[in-house]
Structures are given as C-alpha cells and as structure tokens.
Amino acid sequence: MSDVKAIEELGNKYKELRAEIAKIIVGQDDTVDQVLYAILAGGHALLIGVPGLAKTLLVHTIAEAIGLDFKRIQFTPDLMPSDILGSEILDEHRKFKFIKGPIFSNIILADEINRTPPKTQAALLEAMQERSVTIAGHNHKLAKPFFVLATQNPIEQEGTYPxxxxxxxxxxxxxxxxxxxxxxxxxxxxxxxxxxxxxxTSLLNASEIESYQQLIRRIPVADNVVEYAVKLVSKTRPDSLNATELVKNYIDWGAGPRASQNLIIAAKVNAAVNGKFSPDIEDVKAVAFPILNHRIVKNYKAEAEGISDREIINSLL
Known part of the structure; x- marks a missing residue:
C-alpha cells in the first residue's frame, strides 16, 4: 500500500477510534487526542488532574480500543523497582528463573507516579527510555509497542516525590x-x-500500530516547518537571542532539543489524522502546549505574579 493510501486509511481509522472511545469517555476530546497522538508517535504521556476525572478509565478504554495489553501499577511510598520490573527466584530445580513484572505489557498506567521514591521512579523511566530492563546482568526486551501513561495528582503534595x-x-x-x-x-x-x-471493540492491533508509527516517521516535513519548531523551542530559553522579554523575566530554564524533535513528530501525527500528507506551521502550533508546558521552569517572580505556562507559551506562538 502506498503511503498516500496509508495516510488516508489512518485518518478514517482515527475517526472510528474516536467514536469508539466516546462510547465510554464523555468529553475530554483534547485529552483523548493527545494520548492517541503519543501512541502513534511512539512517545509517553503524563496526565495531570485531580481525583475522579476518569484518568484510569480513559487509559483502559483507549487500550481496549487499540487492542493492546494494559497493566495498571499503583505507585506507593513502599513500591520497590523489583515490584515493577520483576525479579529472579530460585525454582524447584535450584535454578534462577526470571519472573516478569507488570512492566512487560504494551500500555502501562503508572498511577500517581509522584507517590513513589526516586529509586523506583528511575527504574520506570529507564525502561521508558531503553525499552528494555536489566535484571541480574540479563537484558530483557519489553513488549512492542510500549507506552507509559503516568498520572499525577496536582493537590495533596505532602509525602510526594516530584x-x-x-x-x-x-x-x-x-x-x-x-x-x-x-x-x-x-x-x-x-x-x-x-x-x-x-x-x-478493538479496532487495531500491535502490528498495525507499529506500521502506523513507521508511516508517521516517513512523512516528509518542509525545512521552514522544522526551522519554526526549533526557533519556537529556542525562544523558551532565557539566554537565547530569540528569547522574548516575558521569557527573560519569568523563566529560569527553557526546553531542550527533545522538545523540537517531539514538536515535529507530533505535528506529523496531527497532519496525518487530519488527512494531510505533510505538516505545516499550524500543526506545530496545535501540539505546542502539551509538549512545552512541562519543559519550561518558571522562576519565583512568575509564581508570585501568577504568570501561567499557557500565558508564556501563547505569547511565543
């Protein structure tokens, strides 16, 4: 199948997916889109919201609709890395046997990731980056495709590890x-x-998702769109020549090169699901906020004056 036909098919499949998810999830359109974009781009997502907004239900519904295995891990202060990754035990023949942890699934819901100590957070984040885990010197590959959707509760910050x-x-x-x-x-x-x-109803399977991820990678991008994304990211850095007065006054640290890469990949997804064969600047703008908002570090002055991430990012756009 040609890439043009495949993009058209992806656009139709995406509409069906959205309709299927809407049977269970009422509203939350932007959230559903962004989770699906992360999956099609092969990335991970952090969901931030107060309790009772159906974060777990949302992830479970999406996992069902795209036909992937799903595991939920409740993060607690006493959770150990082996509780996530798995561990080696002695079997009845006195041989070491590896028992896989819940990380060996396609979609992991890391519930309240900020409730667990840094050692356990690091074990999960290493698996996210490497797509494999090392136990007792042996490397174990994770399932493909593999996504972590982590949740954070913005209230009740006592006893948490940001x-x-x-x-x-x-x-x-x-x-x-x-x-x-x-x-x-x-x-x-x-x-x-x-x-x-x-x-x-499951509308996709693991191999179809992988083929769509490869299709997204093959979508061509014009140089001016790449330059726009890179310039937008450089504007978030207070010591950059492109930085605005708002950034210089209110931001300590800006976004790194990974933000530029993610802007282009996500813009490709946004274009593809809307039937376009190449992203433009509007596609970059459409995905800018959820990609940049956790990558800029505001200073004390911004907090004191109530300057929001959205205000800063909107000014850059």
Missing part, C-alpha cells in the same frame, strides 16, 4: 485534565448510574 525536570523531559506530552462542563457531567452521571453497559 519528578525532576530531566525525568519530566522523557514524557512527550504533559496533559492537564479539566473538570467536565455541566452538560458533560450530566451525561457522565446518567451513563454511570444506570444498568446500561457499553462494550468497546
């Missing part, structure tokens, strides 16, 4: 979930308090 900026950078998207609108909440209550049960 992810350092270098580790946040491993996540392609940082997705902020908002409360539903009045009409959406009415619909949620109706759906969840009746005896009606919706079932989700």
């Amino acid at each position: 992810l350092p900026e270098a580790q946040l950078d491993r996540f392609m998207f940082s997705i902020h979930l908002d409360y539903p609108s009045f009409n959406e909440e009415v619909q949620v209550v109706k759906n969840t308090t009746s005896d009606k049960k919706e079932t989700i």
Whole structure:
C-alpha cells in the first residue's frame, strides 16, 4: 500500500477510534487526542488532574480500543523497582528463573507516579527510555509497542516525590485534565448510574500500530516547518537571542532539543489524522502546549505574579 493510501486509511481509522472511545469517555476530546497522538508517535504521556476525572478509565478504554495489553501499577511510598520490573527466584530445580513484572505489557498506567521514591521512579523511566530492563546482568526486551501513561495528582503534595525536570523531559506530552462542563457531567452521571453497559471493540492491533508509527516517521516535513519548531523551542530559553522579554523575566530554564524533535513528530501525527500528507506551521502550533508546558521552569517572580505556562507559551506562538 502506498503511503498516500496509508495516510488516508489512518485518518478514517482515527475517526472510528474516536467514536469508539466516546462510547465510554464523555468529553475530554483534547485529552483523548493527545494520548492517541503519543501512541502513534511512539512517545509517553503524563496526565495531570485531580481525583475522579476518569484518568484510569480513559487509559483502559483507549487500550481496549487499540487492542493492546494494559497493566495498571499503583505507585506507593513502599513500591520497590523489583515490584515493577520483576525479579529472579530460585525454582524447584535450584535454578534462577526470571519472573516478569507488570512492566512487560504494551500500555502501562503508572498511577500517581509522584507517590513513589526516586529509586523506583528511575527504574520506570529507564525502561521508558531503553525499552528494555536489566535484571541480574540479563537484558530483557519489553513488549512492542510500549507506552507509559503516568498520572499525577496536582493537590495533596505532602509525602510526594516530584519528578525532576530531566525525568519530566522523557514524557512527550504533559496533559492537564479539566473538570467536565455541566452538560458533560450530566451525561457522565446518567451513563454511570444506570444498568446500561457499553462494550468497546478493538479496532487495531500491535502490528498495525507499529506500521502506523513507521508511516508517521516517513512523512516528509518542509525545512521552514522544522526551522519554526526549533526557533519556537529556542525562544523558551532565557539566554537565547530569540528569547522574548516575558521569557527573560519569568523563566529560569527553557526546553531542550527533545522538545523540537517531539514538536515535529507530533505535528506529523496531527497532519496525518487530519488527512494531510505533510505538516505545516499550524500543526506545530496545535501540539505546542502539551509538549512545552512541562519543559519550561518558571522562576519565583512568575509564581508570585501568577504568570501561567499557557500565558508564556501563547505569547511565543
């Protein structure tokens, strides 16, 4: 099949996926799009929202719709790296046998990743980066495709271990979930308090997702679009020649080169699912906020004056 035909097929499949997910998930359109974009781009996503916004249900529904294995890990202060990765045990023949941990799945929901100590966070983040784990000197490859969708609760920060900026950078998207609108909440209550049960049909499988990921990589990008993405990222750095006054006054650290790479990959996905054969500057702008918002570090002055990430990023766009 030609790439042109494959992009058209991806656009149609994406519409079907969205309709299937909407059977269970009411609203949250941007969130669903961004999670699906991360999956098609082969990246990971961090979901930030207060309890009760159906983060777990959202991830579970998406995993069902795209036909992938799904495991949920509840992060707690006493969780050890071996609880995630697995460990070696002595079997009845006195031979060491590796028992796989929950990380050996296609989609991992790392629930409340900031509740667990840095040692355990690091074990997960290493697996995200390397797509493999090393136990007792033996390297074990993870399933393909492999995605981590981590959640963070922005309230109740007591007893938490916030992810350092270098580790946040491993996540392609940082997705902020908002409360539903009045009409959406009415619909949620109706759906969840009746005896009606919706079932989700799997529309894809692992090999199809991998082929779509390779297709996204093959999509050509014009030089001016790449230059726009790189210039946008460089504008977030206070010591850059492109930095605006707002950035110089309110930002300590800007985004690194990984942000530029992610902007282009995500722009390709945005173009492909909307039936375009090459991304333009509008596609870069469409994905800029969830890619940049966790990669800029505001200073004390920004916090004191209530300057938001969105305000800074919108000014750059």
